[in-house]
Amino acid sequence: MNRYLSIFALIFRIALGITFIYASFDKISHPAEFAKIIHNYRILPGYLINIFAIALPWIELISGLFLVVGFLRGGALSIIISLLIVFMIAIGINIIRGVNLSCGCFTVSEMAKSNSWSTFIRDTWLFAMALFIYFFDSSALALDRFIKEKTD
Amino acid sequence: MRRIRDYHPKHLLRQSLAIIAIGIVVGVFVNLISPKSIAWVGVWKVAYDSTGMVKPDYFEEQDTLIMIDEAIAMYQSNNTVFIDARFPEDYEMGHIKGALLLPFEEYDDYIDEIRSEVPKDAPIVTYCSEEDCDASLYLARILREDEGYKEIYTLYGGYEKWLEAQMPIEKGYPQR
Known part of the structure; x- marks a missing residue:
């Protein structure tokens, strides 16, 4: 039983990692458009928008990459879980406001308006996957195995 | 074998901060050299x-x-x-x-x-x-x-x- 759980956790780990890697590409190549999308959420103060647009896609990429190869995967997963929570809150706020915005999840294409509810639900699934990994990933095929860690 | 849930939260936090730091450093570096770089602080006021x-x-x-x-x-x-x-x-x-x-x-x-x-x-x-x-x-x-x-x-x-x-x-x- 446990073995199946850890196999699923491994599959999820790789899938979730790839999702985040993929999601970062378009944002990395179009920082100005991504900044515009963050602006559209109307949550962050103006002076923080650009620095978020500069750093966030790279944090997504590195977290995704580390999750796939299993390097510092605890940290990578923690970041991904935190990001998913932040994304869900940001989308939720705009659902409540009644604003239908382009989420900027996988593309920064202008006017690529997605249904906010389906974005929210997709994030919930990713979140569930992340939790599964948290509980059942056994560090199979993970670089973390080769790293000596203090067991504190 | 080590599950992520077995990590001490302090440990997870340290790893997270390391990744965030790498992300910021790379992002800032790329924004310095990229032709598509954007201002560090944007003008978002109308x-x-x-x-x-x-x-x-x-x-x-x-x-x-x-x-x-x-x-x-x-x-x-x-x-x-x-x-x-x-x-x-x-x-x-x-x-x-x-x-x-x-x-x-x-x-x-x-x-x-x-x-x-x-x-x-x-x-x-x-x-x-x-x-x-x-x-x-x-x-x-x-x-x-x-x-x-x-x-x-x-x-x-x-x-x-x-x-x-x-x-x-x-x-x-x-x-x-």
């Missing part, structure tokens, strides 16, 4: 110019925004083609009377009709829903740069301003 137009933050020098009165004058001159950049559903629910549909999002499906119906030297006004939408501006850039249309304007404030001015509209799909 700025009015002398005509009362709030230049959108995605505004570029070659864009030609026009105010509603200019658009009305062009409409009444009868030789201007109005192009609706919104989604087909929006167009169906109501658009500037006589406007052609060219949704920015479904450009490839509609451009052939525009190519065959609109001569390259015809004055064109693109519009989308309101002040905050940018599809009309992006559409204008594509029409200018890729399709070779020479005289392109974008209606500032879009369809919303048109409705406010109580100018003629129509519903449904004349095309297709």
